[in-house]
Amino acid sequence: MAAEIVDNDSANRYEAWDNGELVGLSEYRRSANQIAFIHTEVNPDHKGEGIGAQLATVSLDEARQAELSVVPACPFYEKWIKRHPEYSDLVSAEFRKESL
Template sequence: MENEIAITDVKDASRYEARDSEGNLMGFVDYKLSGDVIAFRHAETLPEYRGRGVAGRIATKSLDDARDAGLRVKPSCPYYQDFLKEHTEYADLVVAPQ
């Protein structure tokens, strides 16, 4: 199905990946896990998949996983900074700037 997007935490690569039903990489976010803080460093959607909500799906899955794991979030990448401003339901996860 064309709209199927699978979001997976590829722990060995320290990134979340979005793949379509055929296994094609659609987008990803790189992260760094330090103790109980996960820093989302770089999010990217491949050009041919832009405008389909891929980045938002990755962000939602990664933030839900962070919450489930009891992690705090450091949004180092501009996409996550903007996403978190719009999606205040995740505000409690964000590490205060130092």
């Protein structure tokens, strides 16, 4: 499934939408130079459809464009970045030493 991923910055989260239905989200806390992903969830009816991967890809690509360092405080993001090392350079140095 190709969901529409949008940054709902007023709610501090990326949202995945499919045909007007919210099917997933990734909550974050952002500062001037850093974004911490703190919680990700996908509607159980849409598990296994790649929605989490779409959320991670879009949000991390946007973090790269904005030159933000990333704190993958959410276990999903931590595991996803480990499986996709092309994003490991985004992880803040302090967090990289602890987990990646």
